[in-house]
Amino acid sequence: MYIIVAGGGKVGYFLSKSLVAEGHEVLIIEKNAKKCLAIADDLGSIVMRGDACEAATLEETGAARADVIVAVTGDDEDNLVICQMAKVKYHVPRTIARINNPRNEKIFKLLGIDVTVSTTELILAHIQQEISAPDLIHLLRLRHADLEIVEARITPDARAAHRPLRDLGIPSTCAISAIIRNGKVVIPSGETCLEPEDEVIAACAPASEDALREALGTRDVPR
Amino acid sequence: MEQLRRALVPVNGDDVDIEAVQFACSVARRSKAKIYVIYVIEVKRALPLDAEITSDVARAEQILSRAERVAEEASYEVETDLLQAREVGSALVEEAAERDVDVIIMGARYKRRFGEFHLGTTVPYVLKNAPCRVWVMREAISSARSRQD
Amino acid sequence: MQIVILGCGRVGSTLARMLDAEGHDVTIVDQNADQFKRLGPGFRGTALIGNGIDEDTLRRAGIEQADAFAATTNGDNTNIMTAQMAKHLFHVPTVIARLYDPIREETYRVLGLETFCPTTLGASVLKEKLNKAGASAARARR
Numbered sequence: 092m093y094i095i096v097a098g099g100g101k102v103g104y105f106l107s108k109s110l111v112a113e114g115h116e117v118l119i120i121e122k123n124a125k126k127c128l129a130i131a132d133d134l135g136s137i138v139m140r141g142d143a144c145e146a147a148t149l150e151e152t153g154a155a156r157a158d159v160i161v162a163v164t165g166d167d168e169d170n171l172v173i174c175q176m177a178k179v180k181y182h183v184p185r186t187i188a189r190i191n192n193p194r195n196e197k198i199f200k201l202l203g204i205d206v207t208v209s210t211t212e213l214i215l216a217h218i219q220q221e222i223s224a225p226d227l228i229h230l231l232r233l234r235h236a237d238l239e240i241v242e243a244r245i246t247p248d249a250r251a252a253h254r255p256l257r258d259l260g261i262p263s264t265c266a267i268s269a270i271i272r273n274g275k276v277v278i279p280s281g282e283t284c285l286e287p288e289d290e291v292i293a294a295c296a297p298a299s300e301d302a303l304r305e306a307l308g309t310r311d312v313p314r
Numbered sequence: 315m316e317q318l319r320r321a322l323v324p325v326n327g328d329d330v331d332i333e334a335v336q337f338a339c340s341v342a343r344r345s346k347a348k349i350y351v352i353y354v355i356e357v358k359r360a361l362p363l364d365a366e367i368t369s370d371v372a373r374a375e376q377i378l379s380r381a382e383r384v385a386e387e388a389s390y391e392v393e394t395d396l397l398q399a400r401e402v403g404s405a406l407v408e409e410a411a412e413r414d415v416d417v418i419i420m421g422a423r424y425k426r427r428f429g430e431f432h433l434g435t436t437v438p439y440v441l442k443n444a445p446c447r448v449w450v451m452r453e454a455i456s457s458a459r460s461r462q463d
Numbered sequence: 464m465q466i467v468i469l470g471c472g473r474v475g476s477t478l479a480r481m482l483d484a485e486g487h488d489v490t491i492v493d494q495n496a497d498q499f500k501r502l503g504p505g506f507r508g509t510a511l512i513g514n515g516i517d518e519d520t521l522r523r524a525g526i527e528q529a530d531a532f533a534a535t536t537n538g539d540n541t542n543i544m545t546a547q548m549a550k551h552l553f554h555v556p557t558v559i560a561r562l563y564d565p566i567r568e569e570t571y572r573v574l575g576l577e578t579f580c581p582t583t584l585g586a587s588v589l590k591e592k593l594n595k596a597g598a599s600a601a602r603a604r605r
Binding site: 118 | 361362363404405
Binding site: 194 | 518540543544545547548551552566567574
């Protein structure tokens, strides 16, 4: 895949490094000349100096043949505009934006950004998980399909523990896609029993989150 | 300098290429060193790196065969190669490291930009980053004048 | 009319004063309190310190009841984002964004945003004046 990463800060840098290691063609767009040089020194000629909000820059990057654009600058408004320009002018099929203010997620979705990732919200979710009953952690939201990927940890006294999935009354708009058990991925069937400390990854419509919580019994378990 | 074993001579079609190839041959002869003449096609980001740009390839091949002829006239054999990269400078540096050359011998035009002498981006990049020696041969100002650019 | 203006620069403050003088109910928002000095002592509207790309700030500015919203900060992207928030999130009937970049202006105009580009407008006014001045100078020379 050809992936354009807008923003060569820490997130953009480490993201690109991983993507390159996975064999993708990556291009980082970064405004700051010094940062560009540092990235080029380390990762080679996969960086271009420029403002990713400018059409001329996007044109030069070959946005028209990009499979994904990821906007990870520190400013939400820039990330929004980068994704919108890429979508509207260059028909980039998939746009991913980093959001700093979690409240902005709604407007990003409304305006057609495919995936939003909010570091703030991720950290918040982890803190919530630590301090209250285990709950669903939002891993990813897919706007176009009105679908989210969530994670839940099964506690020893959860309602779902030691019971097969088919008996749990999982809502039909949810699919348990994977179970992470002792660090290994288990692809579940209806017969699979959940065990304490399992991490359950589910695809789920946002509206049926509560039903999923209830089915897994992860909410009403005090720690 | 210890014995020269391998030299890299990047060419780009400028007249000063000829001087660089001639010079490389005369230096290499003493130790029967290998000369790699390479041309780098800079591929715009709008195209995938392995895109076949027929016009560019044709031009590159022409330039490489000119280098071969220059070497032949000097009765020396060179190996030519054609590369595609996003940036010439980093491609040359990588190539120099990969082929473990002792020296990069490259020509530079006498160019002005906004009224000032300008070395471009590739030569400074190679000077800064090449692991080996770099010899830059700048053409005479008179050659630049006679070209009138 | 109830109007919310984002950005109290030269344009925003002038607009705010003009609308205020006409008797409209104006709220102007800027991150920097110093900017409000531009409004002068006669301004009867509300000046609010805050970050415009924050829903809460916009709500405090009364965007939910506003008839119009104008984004006039010196950041094109801030104006684009807040204008779209006003339009799609708060359904403000009239929304205008000032954008310096002509290409962004065109793109968002196509997307249905009301935009205003001082760059192209200023350049064409200058060109017109130059043409006119040039023509009369040429006549005078003859």
